[in-house]
Amino acid sequence: MKNIIYSFIIIILISCARANTDNYGTIQTTADNSFEEESVSERKTESFNNYNSKNEIEENNIKERKLIISVDLSVNSKDIEKSYKSIEEKVKEYKGYFENIDSYKYRYFIALRIPKDNLYNFLEFIENNQNVQNKNINTEDITENYYDIENRIKNREALLDKFRSYLKEAKNIEEILSVEDRINNLTYEIEKMKGNFENLTSLIEYSKVNITIKNPEAMRRNVNFYDKFLYTINFLKYFFSSIIFFLIGFVAIAIPIVLLLALFYYIAFGKIGLIKKLYKKIK
Numbered sequence: 001m002k003n004i005i006y007s008f009i010i011i012i013l014i015s016c017a018r019a020n021t022d023n024y025g026t027i028q029t030t031a032d033n034s035f036e037e038e039s040v041s042e043r044k045t046e047s048f049n050n051y052n053s054k055n056e057i058e059e060n061n062i063k064e065r066k067l068i069i070s071v072d073l074s075v076n077s078k079d080i081e082k083s084y085k086s087i088e089e090k091v092k093e094y095k096g097y098f099e100n101i102d103s104y105k106y107r108y109f110i111a112l113r114i115p116k117d118n119l120y121n122f123l124e125f126i127e128n129n130q131n132v133q134n135k136n137i138n139t140e141d142i143t144e145n146y147y148d149i150e151n152r153i154k155n156r157e158a159l160l161d162k163f164r165s166y167l168k169e170a171k172n173i174e175e176i177l178s179v180e181d182r183i184n185n186l187t188y189e190i191e192k193m194k195g196n197f198e199n200l201t202s203l204i205e206y207s208k209v210n211i212t213i214k215n216p217e218a219m220r221r222n223v224n225f226y227d228k229f230l231y232t233i234n235f236l237k238y239f240f241s242s243i244i245f246f247l248i249g250f251v252a253i254a255i256p257i258v259l260l261l262a263l264f265y266y267i268a269f270g271k272i273g274l275i276k277k278l279y280k281k282i283k
Contacts, residue, residue: 065143067139068142068200068204068207070138072136073135073212074133074211075133079215080108080215099111108211108214142204149196160190167183
């Protein structure tokens with residue numbers, strides 16, 4: 001009887017242990033699932049936040065385009081001095097400046113720079129007040145190159161600051177010389193890049209305009225007179241060169257003929273006198 005009771009108690013205890021184990025497994029599985037769901041949710045949230053941050057960075061990286069604009073104009077004018085003065089006054093008004101001016105009797109070649117914000121107003125003024133024959137506008141996009149140089153300068157300057165701080169911590173002459181050499185190289189690179197950057201900035205901020213002002217009618221009259229003068233010179237050159245050529249040719253041909261005639265006379269009638277002797281014998 002006691003054995004039966006003990007067996008019954010053992011069975012009850014084993015059943016309770018199994019129940020507890022199953023409950024623990026269920027709790028553990030639920031916890032794991034909850035953790036996984038929470039992790040997935042966190043990853044999704046983090047991914048979404050990263051996506052938004054990336055978009056914000058990309059939006060912040062959208063910068064102003066950098067363009068180099070150059071213009072070529074050809075202007076016809078009956079009074080090139082008046083046209084030049086008019087353009088000169090407008091260049092001063094729009095805060096521009098002249099790079100080069102070449103003037104001839106009937107023509108002007110002008111190279112000038114105009115602030116980009118005033119460029120199209122300046123061109124409109126010329127088209128409205130001058131007889132523009134040709135106009136060519138060229139635009140070069142250097143945005144990528146511009147910002148690349150700008151970022152490289154910033155990076156080099158940050159690196160230069162680090163090396164300057166290293167210089168203060170150098171412990172011996174060898175370290176000092178090594179760091180100073182690197183500082184000198186970086187300084188040279190930065191100055192060179194800044195020079196290129198300033199040149200690009202100038203080309204962007206001040207558009208280049210080349211203008212040719214000419215008086216076609218006066219040029220044609222001058223060309224006609226000049227052509228006549230050249231024709232006369234060329235004719236005289238041809239005439240005298242022909243005479244000289246004729247004389248040289250004549251002398252070259254005449255001298256052998258004269259020599260042959262002289263030789264014939266010497267043999268026939270001269271000291272040898274063959275014909276003279278023959279005549280005497282016949283007589």
